[in-house]
Amino acid sequence: MSKQQVAEETRTSPQDARASHDPPAIELHGVVKEFRSHGEVVTAVRDLHIAIAEGEFFSLLGPSGCGKTTTMRIVAGFEEPTAGTVYLHGTDVTNVPPHKRDVNMVFQSYALFPHMTVFDNVAFGLRRKNTPKKEVTDRVTDILGVVGLDGYAKRRPRQLSGGQQQRVALARALVNRPRALLLDEPLGALDLKLRQAMQIELKRIQREVGITFVYVTHDQGEALTMSDRIAVMNEGVIEQLAAPRDIYEHPKTRFVAGFIGTSNLLSGTVTSTDPATDGAVIDLGADGGRIIVPAAGKRPGDELEITVRPEKITLVADVAHAADVAPPAPAGQHDCALRGTVAEVVYLGTSTNYNVTTSAGAEVVVYSQNSANDASGPQRGEQVWLHWDSANSYAIGNTQ
Structure with missing residues (x-):
């Protein structure tokens, strides 16, 4: 799949996101952003749709430098696109300054006023707008309840934990009742346990207030946990835009497969086709095994790249090899099977991870869930068979 094909697939209409005739909350049409650095033009965002x-809870996910924060800053109005149009609720705001856009932004640095109480921090924006005093009190009290900070109104930021400070920053943004909230890696400063707890809280808050959240992160776990849809970005383009399950289970490119979770990338030459599944078969012979992958249109001789997730694979001891007899056939007619040698075993409590080197020289990771009835599994140096259902093999594009 070429980058042009991937870009075409991400030109998503609002009807694709939600069954609604309303205009999208946020729409970017053909957005490009270029910067000049030492006389050279650097393209941070390329033809974004x-x-x-x-x-919707929408996440922009990708590594540092992929263009996700630049994209958010364009939505907020802090960056002007080199080309393209930005719409908020159907209105062209490309040239509208940030303070006139009905969006608020929350950063990783909470930027709370240390000399002010929690109440005064949250009320700051409302008071700047000369909101009536009673309305300020009512709205601040309500939003502190939503973010779980009842009883904290008189405290100062230094008396709060990192997670509580993050909630104050969130309340300060939400109290103004923006139609969309932009969050730029707001959980990055928190420790792992607190970050995981706040992911659930953020999703709850978003459901409760009912506004659009656009979330920038490099953390795949955050994006998978909270998002309705995820745009996976790389080098200024969207490689895939879909629901979390679709992105994890059906990665469209090599980059997405490698960036989202752990994925085994295998390649080979199609030797035949499987009429029952309209799939392509890579046969490595009796000593190597075979892979079947749904890939309509592939023919013998075609090169194919495949991904399969570690938890989809079952690891079976190679009894036949130990007995010096013919290896077993795959468990089912359309199963995949590869022969290999265990290179490493890592016990992780809830699971055991196996690194296996196949007879063809590929490195495969297998996650095996531990249970109370588990006997000792394969050890380093032992011969094994790797089995998985062909439905869990996916042909991917070669986009880097």
Whole structure:
């Protein structure tokens, strides 16, 4: 799959995101952003097309430098696109300054006023707008309840934990009732346990207030946990835009397969086709095994790249090899099977991870869930067979 094909697939209409005739909450049409660095032009965002529905939790996910924060800053109005158009609720805001856009932004640095109480921090924006005093009190009290900070109104930031400070920053943004909230890696400063707890809280808060959240992160776990849809970015383009399950289970490119979770990338030459599944078969012979992958249109001689997730694979001791007899056939007619040698065993409590080197020289990772009835599994140096259902093999594109 070429980058052009991937880009075409990400030109998502609001109807694709939500069954609604309303305009998208946020829409980017053909957005490009270029910077000049030492006389050279650097393209941070390339021909971006995104439609984010009203009330959606949408994540921009990718490594540092992929263009996700630049994209968010364009939505907020802090960066002007080199080309393209930005729409908020159907209105062109490409040239509208940030303070006139009905969005608020929360950063990794909470930027709370240390000399102010929690109440005063949250009320700051409302008071700047000369909101009536009673309304300020009512709205601040309500939003502190939503973010779980009842009883904290009189405290100062230094008296709060990192997670509580993050909630104050969130309340300060939400109290202004923006139609969309932009969050730029807001959990990055928290420790792992607190970050995981806040992921659940953020999703709960988003559901409760019912506004659009656009979340920038490099953490795949955050994106998978909270998002309705995820745009996986790489080098300024969207490689895949879909629901979390679709992105994890059906990665469209090599980059997505490698960036989202752990994925085994295998390659080979198609030797035949399987009429029953319309799949392509890579046969490595009796000593190597075979892979079947749904790949309509592939023919013998075609090169194919495949991904399979570690938890989809079952590891079976190679009894036949130990007995010096013919190896067993795959467990089912359409199963995949590869022969290999265990190179490493890592016990992780809830699971055991196996690194296996196949007879063809590929490195494969297998996750095996531990249970109370588990006997001792294969050890380093032992011969094994790797089995998985062909439905869990996916042909991917070669986009880097």
